[in-house]
Amino acid sequence: MFLMIESKIKEALLKNSQSFLGVDISSCPIQFQKTRKDVDGDITLVVFPFVKILKCSPKDAGDKIGDFLDHEIPEIKKTEAINGFLNISLSDTVWLNEIEKIYGNPSFGFSNKNSKELIMVEYSSPNTNKPLHLGHLRNIFLGDSVSEILKANGHKVVKTQIINDRGIHICKSMLAWKKFAPLNKHEEKETPNNTGIKGDKFVGKYYVEFEKHLKVETELILKQWDKHNFEDFDKSLVKNVLEIKATEKTDKLIELARNSTSLMQEAKQLLILWEARDPEVYLLWETMNAWVYNGFEKTYEKMGVNFDKYYYESQTYEQGKEVVSKGLNKRVFFKKQDGSIWINLEEDGLDNKLLLRSDGTSVYMTQDIGTALDRFHDFPEMQGMIYTVGNEQDYHFNVLFLILKKLGYSWAQNCHHLSYGMVDLPTGKMKSREGTVVDADDLMNEVINKAAETTKERGHLDSMTKLDKEDLFKTIGLGGLKYYLLKVDPKKRMMFNPDESIELTGNTGPFIQYTYARILSLINKGKFEFQAVHSEPILSEEKEVIKHLIEFPNVISESAKNLSPAIIANYLYELVKLYNHFYQSIPILKEKNEDKKSFRLAMSSSVANAIENGLKLLGIKAPEKM
C-alpha cells in the first residue's frame, strides 16, 4: 500500500510525538499494512514498536495515537485500536481522488522513460547445436520480462545474448553433416533449404547423428579392449587403459574409449583447423551457423522477443587474456610452475580458480571476464548487468563478480545473476537421453492450437478476419504459456504440467486476458463519454478494487528490485479476481444514477489499463476480443 495519506500520517506523528506522547518516537519504525478483511478499517498502523518507549500496553498506545490522529488528519473517519494494531478508516474522498488520478493516465504505474541509468540484460544464450526447449523458454521469458520491467522503472535497457558458437561441440555436427548427410536427386547434400527443415532443428539432428555413430564406435572399442586386443592403439594409451581397468572405473574407461574413436579424433582435428581459420572449415562453420540463427530467429519471432545486441563466443573467447596479465601485475592472480594462472579465493570462502590453462588458452571464466569488459567498453554509460542463467551456475557467477571486484571495476557491484530454477515435468526431470525434452517450437504450436480450439467454441470472433483470428490464438496461447512460466518465483524450481499450461481458468494468463476483453466490451458498448466523477457512498466491492489498483506502481518497482515478474503476475491475478467480484455483484451499465455509472466505468477502465500495462511487462498482449 502506498498512499499520500500514509506519509501525511507519518509526518504528523514524527512532528508531534513529543507534545502528545511525551517522548520522541523518531527511532521507531512507522509501519503500515493492509487492514485484515474481517476488521473495520482501510489501513493499519502497527503500534508494537512504540510500546517499549511509551511504557504502556499496546492497547493504550494505540488509543493514544488514534485519538491524536482523529483530530489531526481530516481524511480519517475513525480509528480503532485492537491488540497492537491501530485500524484506520479513511473517508471516501481519499479513494475517489485516487481513481481520478489514475483514470486517464495511460502509462499508469510506469516511471518516466530513460530517467535512470542503462542496464544490460543477458538472456537466452543458446548452444547452437541444440534447438530451444522448455528450459530456454523460462530463461527467455524471464529475461525479456525483466528487461521490460526495468524499462517501466525508467531504466534504459540493452537486451543481449551471448551465443555459444565455438568449440568441439560445433565441430561434431559439422563433421556429421560432412560424413553422413544424404544426397538428393540433384546430387546435392541435404540442407534446411532443400528439405524444408527448420535450420536449428536440422543442425541439431546432425549433432544427434554424431552422438549415435560415436556410441557405436565407442562400444566397438570397448569390446576390443575387453578381449585385450590392443593392436590399433598406441602404447601410452594402452597403458592408461590397463590402469583404469584395474580400478574398475567404468565411466573413465568409456570416456577414454570415446576419445579414442576416429570420429572424435576427426572432430578435434576440425577444431584445430577452425582455430587456424582454415578457409574450407570456416566456411562450413559459417554456413551451418547461419542455418541455426535463421531457425532461432523464427522461434524468437513467434515468441515476440527480440535482442538489441548479439555477442558471439567465437569473437570474445580470446578476450580476457589481457585482463589476466593485468591481474597478474596487480597480484590479484598468481602463476603456477606449469604456467597456468589462478586466483586464490580462499579468504572469501571459495576455492582456487583457474583462469588460463598451462597452454595459454582461456577457460569459461576468462571469457566471461573478457565479455563483461567488452560490453562496458561498447556501452560506456552502462551502470550494471543482469545475467539470466540457471541456478546451476550460482557458484560460477559468485566467482565472476568477485574477481571483477578484485580487479577494481566499480560496476562489478551492479552485476547480478538472475538465477532461476530448473523446470521439471510431472514425470520428473527433462533428460535429452531419454527423449523427455519438451521442444520450444512444438510446445508453442500446441498451446496455440489449443487456444484456437477453445476460443472458436466460445469466442466472439464473427467479425474477425482469418489473419486477426490467427493473431488472437497466438496471443492467447502464448499468453497462457508465458504467464504459466512467469507466475512462479524465478528462484524456485518449478513444475511444468502441459495440461495445466493450456487451461483457461484459475490463475492463468487467458483468465486475465478474458477479464480485460470483457471490460473493453463493456466500455465500448454504450459508446458514450464518461469521466471519473465523485460518487458517494463508495461500496466495499468498489473500494477493494481501488485499494488494490493504487498499489500498482509500487508493485512494479518491487518487481524490479527483486528481478521478479512473478510479483506482477500475482498482482494482476489478484486485481482481476477483485474486479470480477465487483463486476458480479454490482451493476454498471444498468445503474440508473449517471454519476455512479460514470464512476464505475472510469474505475473499470482504470483496471483494464492496469491489466494491459501489467501484461505488457510480462510480454503478454491484451486482446480486445476473445
Next chain:
RNA sequence: GGCCCCGUGGCGCAACUGAAUAGCGCAUCAGAUUUCGGCUCUGAGGGUUACAGGUUUGAAUCCUGUCGGGGUCACCA
C-alpha cells in the same frame, strides 16, 4: 564429503521480506444467472508451514541441529 538452494492442505503455487485466525488455483462437494461477454461469481470440506530446539511482544519467514529433495565442486561451456 565441503559449499549453495529448497521442504507450506491430495497436486501446483502465494504470503507486501518479522505481524492479527497462513491465502489462492486445480481436484472434490453444494449453490447463483430472464447475462453488463458463465473462460464468471458465492459457499463447504481439506494445514501442528518436514522435525526438534532457540531468539522475539509476535516466526512459514531469523539462528542451531536432524531428516528429505536438488545443484555444484573440470586445464568443459
